[in-house]
Amino acid sequence: MRRLNAPLLALVAVTLSSLDANAGGPLVDIRSVDPTIIVELRYAGRNNLVGYPLYPQGTSALARPEVASGLAAAQAFLRRYQFGLKIWDAYRPVTVQEKLWHASHNSDYVANPEIGVGSLHSWGVAVDATLVDTWNRPVRMPSDFDDFTPAAMWRYAGPHPDIRAHVHLLQVAMRDAGFWGLRTEWWHFTIADWQKYLPNQAARTAQVYGTQWQGKL
Numbered sequence: 416m417r418r419l420n421a422p423l424l425a426l427v428a429v430t431l432s433s434l435d436a437n438a439g440g441p442l443v444d445i446r447s448v449d450p451t452i453i454v455e456l457r458y459a460g461r462n463n464l465v466g467y468p469l470y471p472q473g474t475s476a477l478a479r480p481e482v483a484s485g486l487a488a489a490q491a492f493l494r495r496y497q498f499g500l501k502i503w504d505a506y507r508p509v510t511v512q513e514k515l516w517h518a519s520h521n522s523d524y525v526a527n528p529e530i531g532v533g534s535l536h537s538w539g540v541a542v543d544a545t546l547v548d549t550w551n552r553p554v555r556m557p558s559d560f561d562d563f564t565p566a567a568m569w570r571y572a573g574p575h576p577d578i579r580a581h582v583h584l585l586q587v588a589m590r591d592a593g594f595w596g597l598r599t600e601w602w603h604f605t606i607a608d609w610q611k612y613l614p615n616q617a618a619r620t621a622q623v624y625g626t627q628w629q630g631k632l
């Protein structure tokens with residue numbers, strides 16, 4: 416048995432090797448936990464608010480292991496309704512957060528990396544996610560990623576009933592999988608017990624967005 420387990424242990428070691436000291440703990444590739452989750456890191460290409468890649472080519476969507484497990488649970492729920500998750504962003508190094516902050520300077524949407532704990536993305540406990548259909552194609556949602564208009568508000572109903580239904584399904588899937596949403600960005604989710612993953616002092620003083628459900632589902 417011991418010999419049989421050895422390759423498994425080696426695999427775990429490799430998966431956890433992407434540990435980033437800045438995130439305060441181990442990170443895993445979300446697709447190593449659930450390969451059916453679609454990943455399209457928008458900051459890895461040009462289709463984002465700065466218009467150029469902020470991540471090196473081939474960057475994986477990383478998160479705390481518990482976050483990845485939660486996403487797998489949300490994915491299983493969504494599969495029952497012929498939908499699935501697509502990840503737009505996950506772990507975001509502080510250096511990238513700084514670039515985003517300087518490009519936008521909009522503290523309503525982008526956390527200033529120099530204040531408090533910065534973005535919870537930089538701790539590996541927040542993800543940006545949308546829905547795809549059973550063929551992994553995009554479905555109607557209220558807005559695109561990083562669309563800082565009223566359409567980004569999670570109560571936005573939109574011009575078509577499908578839009579409200581899709582957002583609601585995403586929110587229910589993520590809530591039941593242990594995440595909190597964000598009133599001003601329908602795509603942003605934080606693991607409910609996020610404080611557990613921050614150093615004690617930082618967790619106590621943290622003034623961060625997306626740390627509770629801010630509206631009724």
Ligand SMILES: [Zn+2]
Nearest residue numbers: 541542543603
């Ligand atoms: Zn986010």
